[in-house]
Amino acid sequence: xxxxxxxxxxxxxxxxxxxxxxxxxxxxxxxxxxxxxxxxxxxxxxxxxxxxxxxxxxxxxxxxxxxxxxxxxxxxxxxxxxxxxxxxxxxxxxxxxxxxxxxxxxxxxxxxxxxxxxxxxxxxxxxxxxxxxxxxxxxxxxxxxxxxxxxxxxxx
Numbered sequence: 001x002x003x004x005x006x007x008x009x010x011x012x013x014x015x016x017x018x019x020x021x022x023x024x025x026x027x028x029x030x031x032x033x034x035x036x037x038x039x040x041x042x043x044x045x046x047x048x049x050x051x052x053x054x055x056x057x058x059x060x061x062x063x064x065x066x067x068x069x070x071x072x073x074x075x076x077x078x079x080x081x082x083x084x085x086x087x088x089x090x091x092x093x094x095x096x097x098x099x100x101x102x103x104x105x106x107x108x109x110x111x112x113x114x115x116x117x118x119x120x121x122x123x124x125x126x127x128x129x130x131x132x133x134x135x136x137x138x139x140x141x142x143x144x145x146x147x148x149x150x151x152x153x154x155x156x
Contacts, residue, residue: 002130002131003096004096004097004098004101004103004106004130004131005021005129005130005131005134006130007096007103007106007107007108007130008021008103008105008106008129008130008134008136009021009106009129010106011105011106011146012105012136012138012146015142015145015146017138017142017146019136019137019138020136021129021130021134021135021136022129022134022135022136022137023133023134024037024038024133024134024135025037026133027100027132027133028128028132028133028134028135029100029101029132031045031047031066031067032066034066034126034128034135035066035126037135038126038135038137040124040126041066041122042065042066042067043065043066043067043068043118043119043121043122044065044066044119044122044124044125044126045065045066045125045126045127046063046064046065046066046104046119046125046126046127046140046143047063047064047065047066047068048061048062048063048102048103048104048127048128049061049062049063049064049070050062050086050090050091050095050102050111051070051072051075051079051083051084051085051086052083052084052085052086052087052090053079053081053082053083053112054081054082054083054084055081055082056081058094058111058112059086059090059091059094059095059107059111060075060079060083060111060112060113060114061095061104061107061111061112061113061114061147061149062075062113062114062116062154063104063113063114063115063116063119063127063143063147063149064116064118064119064154064155065116065118065119068116068118068155068156069155069156070154070155070156071154071155071156074153074154074155074156075114075154077154078114078152078153078154079112079114093108094107094108094109094111095107095108095109095111096108096130097128097130098132100132101128101129101130101131101132101133101134102128102130103127103128103129103130104127104128104143104147104149105127105143105146105147106130110148113147113148113149113150114149114150114151114152114154115143115144115147115149115150115151115152116151116154116155117151117153118155119140119143119144120140120141120144120151122140123139124137124138124139124140125137125138125139125140125143126138127143
């Protein structure tokens with residue numbers, strides 16, 4: 001089992017959530033691929049979008065519904081600092097995940113996180129579990145709590 005997947009499982013267990021991520025036959029690198037694999041609506045996919053804080057130099061996570069796009073101006077307002085596109089090196093160094101498998105929980109270092117309220121419209125959502133082939137189902141309220149995210153308006 002990969003270290004990334006192990007960290008996600010541990011983060012779930014540390015919060016009393018007994019969910020086993022599922023290994024999918026197909027890649028789940030994109031929200032559409034994940035929705036197809038999970039047989040759910042696109043907006044039931046919790047995408048983990050990472051930006052780099054230009055003032056702090058830290059990774060900042062935006063957890064959004066699969067069909068939504070993050071508006072960088074609104075995201076900057078929510079984060080309280082200018083944001084730039086995060087490169088693969090920053091994402092890997094601060095979260096421990098590679099692009100295409102970034103989970104909303106289980107990061108190597110704590111990240112500030114913001115949550116798309118659209119995800120709360122569903123009883124169950126799906127998120128990446130640290131690899132391009134693993135996803136896990138969870139109630140959106142549980143993911144909001146475990147991720148330490150705050151609800152914010154950052155959608156285009």
